[in-house]
Structure formats: structure tokens, C-alpha cells
Amino acid sequence: MVCFVSISISRPGPESDLLGAFAAKLCKRVSSGFELETSKMMHMTFYWGRQVTVLFDGWKTQSWLGYSLTLVAVFLFSVFHEYIVNLRSRFKGVSSGKAASGLTAPLIGRNPRALGFRVMESAVFGLNAGLGYLLMLAAMSFNGGVFIAVILGFVVGYFFFRSHGVVEEENTESPCGCS
Numbered sequence: 001m002v003c004f005v006s007i008s009i010s011r012p013g014p015e016s017d018l019l020g021a022f023a024a025k026l027c028k029r030v031s032s033g034f035e036l037e038t039s040k041m042m043h044m045t046f047y048w049g050r051q052v053t054v055l056f057d058g059w060k061t062q063s064w065l066g067y068s069l070t071l072v073a074v075f076l077f078s079v080f081h082e083y084i085v086n087l088r089s090r091f092k093g094v095s096s097g098k099a100a101s102g103l104t105a106p107l108i109g110r111n112p113r114a115l116g117f118r119v120m121e122s123a124v125f126g127l128n129a130g131l132g133y134l135l136m137l138a139a140m141s142f143n144g145g146v147f148i149a150v151i152l153g154f155v156v157g158y159f160f161f162r163s164h165g166v167v168e169e170e171n172t173e174s175p176c177g178c179s
Contacts, residue, residue, distance in 0.1 A: 043142040052143040071149040074138055078153020084128045086161040091121045
């Protein structure tokens with residue numbers, strides 16, 4: 001690591017010695033900080049193993065038990081995401097008046113165009129988008145087990161919540177995690 005510090009002093013004296021020492025310490029701190037940061041590089045290819053950091057530094061696994069619980073949590077988040085997508089399609093069906101027979105939308109009043117309905121529909125959309133992006137970031141940990149847990153959660157969630165033969169007129173069938 002090379003550190004360039006430019007100090008311009010009009011006359012030599014004790015101030016120049018102090019500034020020179022300060023510049024040397026600054027270069028030392030910058031170079032040691034750079035070395036610390038490069039040792040924390042994330043994986044850029046798929047890898048297999050129990051040591052993974054998911055979403056933030058506080059969610060690290062070191063043991064097989066922690067790794068297994070992480071995979072179960074990611075799987076359940078993916079299933080819940082599909083439930084939220086199903087809930088959004090119910091909201092859209094109720095608001096457009098094209099809801100299938102027997103299809104109910106919980107927590108909705110009688111007037112689907114009311115402000116409360118639109119606020120709730122927007123909140124569900126925000127939850128859907130936020131959870132979808134978090135799952136995308138979890139998959140970007142590049143750990144093979146986490147990636148498979150996300151995909152299997154989507155598959156199981158789709159099977160239980162969205163594959164009942166209800167035809168959706170609007171495009172909510174996007175494979176994007178934030179659909």
C-alpha cells in the first residue's frame with residue numbers, strides 16, 4: 001500500500017516535524033484500515049459450508065446447528081413471501097371486483113376504494129417488496145445452502161398459496177422476488 005500525503009510548509013521548524021509525524025500516522029492508519037477491509041471480502045462465487053453471514057454482520061453462523069436454523073429461517077421467509085404475494089392478488093381481485101367465488105380478502109372493509117383499503121394494500125405491497133429484496137440479498141451471500149433454501153421456500157409457498165387454479169388477470173406472476 002502506498003500512501004501519498006502532500007504537505008506544504010512555508011518555513012521549516014517544529015511545526016513541520018509535527019505535521020510530518022501526523023502524516024506518517026495517517027498513512028499508517030489508512031494502510032492498516034485498508035488491510036482490515038480487504039480481509040472481509042465477500043464471496044463472489046457459490047460456496048458450500050456452514051460459515052455464512054446472512055444480511056448483516058450480526059447474523060453469522062459458525063456451527064452446524066446455527067447454519068441449519070438459518071436455512072430453516074430463510075426457507076420460512078420465502079414461504080411467507082409467497083403468502084404475501086397471494087394476499088396482494090386477493091386485494092387486487094377485491095378492488096377490481098373480479099374476485100373468484102370463495103376468494104376472500106381478510107381485514108378488508110366493504111368499500112375497496114376506501115382510504116383504509118388503499119393504505120392496507122400499500123402496506124402489503126411494501127412488505128412484499130421489502131421481504132423480496134431481503135431474500136435476494138440473502139441469496140447473494142453465495143452460500144449454496146442459503147440459495148437452495150430461498151428457492152425451495154418459493155416453490156413450497158407457491159404450491160400452498162398460489163397454485164389453486166385461480167387465474168390472475170394482472171401480472172403478479174413475476175419470478176422477481178419483489179413481484
